[in-house]
Amino acid sequence: QKEVEQDPGPLSVPEGAIVSLNCTYSNSAFQYFMWYRQYSRKGPELLMYTYSSGNKEDGRFTAQVDKSSKYISLFIRDSQPSDSATYLCAMSDMNRDDKIIFGKGTRLHILP
C-alpha cells in the first residue's frame, strides 16, 4: 500500500460548483497536512497547512483532516476557471524525520 493515495483525475466541474479533492494515507504518525496547487510549468504553491485533525478555512478553500479514517479533503467553494490546476496533498510526521510525502496530484478542470 502506498503511503499517500490520490485520485489523478482529471476532474471536470462547472464554474460555481463546490469541488471536493481527497487523499488517503496509511501512516498514522502523520500530523501535518498540506495542500498545494500547481499550474502547468510552475512550481507547487502552498494553499493550506493544517496540524492534526479538524477543519481550516481560508477564503473559498476549506481543508479537513480526519485522522481516525486517515483521510484528508480540500473543498473549493464557488469554483472559478482560474482554479483549474493540479492539486497535490502532502503530509509529514515532523517527529521522525520531517520528510514530506506527496500524493501524485489531481488534475482539476473548471468549465466556464
Next chain:
Amino acid sequence: KAGVTQTPRYLIKTRGQQVTLSCSPISGHRSVSWYQQTPGQGLQFLFEYFSETQRNKGNFPGRFSGRQFSNSRSEMNVSTLELGDSALYLCASSFTGGEAFFGQGTRLTVV
C-alpha cells in the same frame, strides 16, 4: 519577501554529461529539499539539507548528490546523465522542515 529562486529555469544536456542546479531558499529558512517531478511518478523526494547537513535521502542512485552552503543556498548535481533523468527538478525551503515553499523549478531535458 523574496521566494525560492532556482537557476537555471531550463537546461538541455546530452547523455553522459553532468549538471548542477542551484536553489536559493527564502531568507531565514534553513531546510532545503529537492524533488524530481515527472508525469508518471509525480513528486519524488531526492534529499533534504538542514544547516549544511543531509538530513534525509530518497531512493535515488548515487549519481544524484547535493550540498548546502553556510548561507543555506543549495546545489544538486547529477552525474552521467541518462534520458530518464529528464524531469522538472524542484527545490523547496522551510524554516525547520514544516510547511514548504517551492521554487519554479528547473526543467532538465536530456537528449
